Amino acid sequence: MHKPHPDLNLEQDPRYVADVTGKEGLESGIAVSFNPATGEPIAGVRLDTAESYEQTIRESQEAFKRWRSVPAPVRGEVVRNIGNEMRRLLGPLGEIESMEVGKIRAEGIGEVQETVDIADYAVGLSRMVGGRTVPSERPQHRMMEQWLPLGLVGVITAFNFPNAVWGWNAMLAAICGDITIWKPSLLAPLTAMATNAVADRVATQMGHPGVFRLVIGTDEEIGERMIADRRLPLISATGSCNMGRHVGQVVAGRLGKCLLELGGNNAVIVDKDADLDLAAKSTVFGSVGTAGQRCTSSRRLIAHKDIADDLVGRMARAYKTIKIGDPLEEGTLVGPVIGQRTVDAFTNAVEQAKAQGGEVLVGGNVAKPEGLGGWFVEPTIIKAPASNELPIAMEETFAPILYVFTFDSIDEAIDMQNSVDQGLSSAIFAGSVNTTEKFLNVDGSGSDCGLAYVNLGTSGAEIGGAFGGEKDTGGGREAGSDSWKAYMRRQTCTINFGNELRLAQGIRFE
Numbered sequence: 001m002h003k004p005h006p007d008l009n010l011e012q013d014p015r016y017v018a019d020v021t022g023k024e025g026l027e028s029g030i031a032v033s034f035n036p037a038t039g040e041p042i043a044g045v046r047l048d049t050a051e052s053y054e055q056t057i058r059e060s061q062e063a064f065k066r067w068r069s070v071p072a073p074v075r076g077e078v079v080r081n082i083g084n085e086m087r088r089l090l091g092p093l094g095e096i097e098s099m100e101v102g103k104i105r106a107e108g109i110g111e112v113q114e115t116v117d118i119a120d121y122a123v124g125l126s127r128m129v130g131g132r133t134v135p136s137e138r139p140q141h142r143m144m145e146q147w148l149p150l151g152l153v154g155v156i157t158a159f160n161f162p163n164a165v166w167g168w169n170a171m172l173a174a175i176c177g178d179i180t181i182w183k184p185s186l187l188a189p190l191t192a193m194a195t196n197a198v199a200d201r202v203a204t205q206m207g208h209p210g211v212f213r214l215v216i217g218t219d220e221e222i223g224e225r226m227i228a229d230r231r232l233p234l235i236s237a238t239g240s241c242n243m244g245r246h247v248g249q250v251v252a253g254r255l256g257k258c259l260l261e262l263g264g265n266n267a268v269i270v271d272k273d274a275d276l277d278l279a280a281k282s283t284v285f286g287s288v289g290t291a292g293q294r295c296t297s298s299r300r301l302i303a304h305k306d307i308a309d310d311l312v313g314r315m316a317r318a319y320k321t322i323k324i325g326d327p328l329e330e331g332t333l334v335g336p337v338i339g340q341r342t343v344d345a346f347t348n349a350v351e352q353a354k355a356q357g358g359e360v361l362v363g364g365n366v367a368k369p370e371g372l373g374g375w376f377v378e379p380t381i382i383k384a385p386a387s388n389e390l391p392i393a394m395e396e397t398f399a400p401i402l403y404v405f406t407f408d409s410i411d412e413a414i415d416m417q418n419s420v421d422q423g424l425s426s427a428i429f430a431g432s433v434n435t436t437e438k439f440l441n442v443d444g445s446g447s448d449c450g451l452a453y454v455n456l457g458t459s460g461a462e463i464g465g466a467f468g469g470e471k472d473t474g475g476g477r478e479a480g481s482d483s484w485k486a487y488m489r490r491q492t493c494t495i496n497f498g499n500e501l502r503l504a505q506g507i508r509f510e
């Protein structure tokens, strides 16, 4: 049985419960974290209550008054040290993630690396966040924008990125002068505890306690309280479209700001002149990586009818060599899915696809790697009927299923790619610049997604760009570019340095 690495100091955390015998239900006040590879409990975490939540918020309001007065580049120094400590603990933090959510070791470590990267980025940003000076229409007047700390930022995260999504938010929020209050998924509370403890320990040692807070609890007790709380001007929520629809409405109801990062239903278009080897390799990673549990996983393959069989044949051969098993074991490429809920969703989707005329080309079954009692499914490829009608493919099933469609013209392929409710990630493999430019068309007639890749798969974003999606994906943007603006408030300042009253629009009032 896997146990958390001692360097994470989890056992010293008062929330940590090593022996969870008889504490399976949340009514015990403890969330038990299970290893999805073995189905065994790892440890438990004491849940927050309404009272402890209240105390956290009150302390955070005090911490905000101190932190907002720290110069931004000095906040950047704190973030630099957090990034360095994450770098030092890359292995143990990646491992706890593998244990809790089933990511293979390389992907667990890769996720922590994303937090290191965004920390580096935020350090630079701490000397750059600033506004513009705008020409005033009035003589002896100056107009300028300044960006101010926002306050307490509520960060709600999904189970599948239990470290980096917090990092994208918290590292930017920190240099902006905000306090982050993180509510992680109850499926990955240990990763959250270990991650937050690194940031809190470093900040506290540098004289800034209380900048990174964690509240762990049920959606009813803590989640609902948090999204309705007017003391949190921004809620950044990552998860399913259903969750986002609810969170968005509650936050809008109190006129708060919301940053939503929701589900995707991402397609890869492969034209007949594409490099098929590159397209096959990228799409295999995109669809089976993280056992199909990335918001950016490739779920639909839209292939030109002349090359579809060849492409799918190459992919099918690759699928057959993929080792499914313990995510911490060398050579494993596909670990478990998060739990029985996902196994059921997978089985149900495969059955529906068959009933709708889909043909299972590869996989389609629950998997049972030897010696592991957890939750595994086979990476699966399902071919849509010649009509391209396959309603189940319009939904995001959070499992490694790739549906294959065919097209004749690139316009038809783009229409198919845009035909789903979500708009997160999209990709095209093609040899002709005319085709790829159609996909990226500046008139907006190409991909309708927040992310568009050319000769690259749908998953694997870099932190330097703004990350997020359109339509039911929620419209939020995190990480690079100007995403930092979500964590600050803008003030337009006008200064009269003359002695006369001059009104805008030339109005005379004498």
Ligand code: NAD
Binding pocket: 156, 157, 158, 159, 160, 161, 183, 184, 185, 186, 219, 222, 223, 224, 227, 238, 239, 240, 241, 243, 244, 246, 247, 261, 262, 263, 264, 294, 295, 296, 396, 398, 424, 468, 469, 473
């Ligand atoms: P989920 O919607 O079940 O839960 C996400 C988070 O929302 C959890 O922390 C959960 O506790 C919280 N939550 C749920 N109801 C709430 C409520 N009423 N009030 C407050 N908080 C509430 O999602 P999941 O199964 O953990 O994650 C998978 C989903 O997340 C997929 O749809 C995936 O595409 C999406 N996702 C999106 C992104 C992105 O950046 N767009 C990234 C990762 C995951």
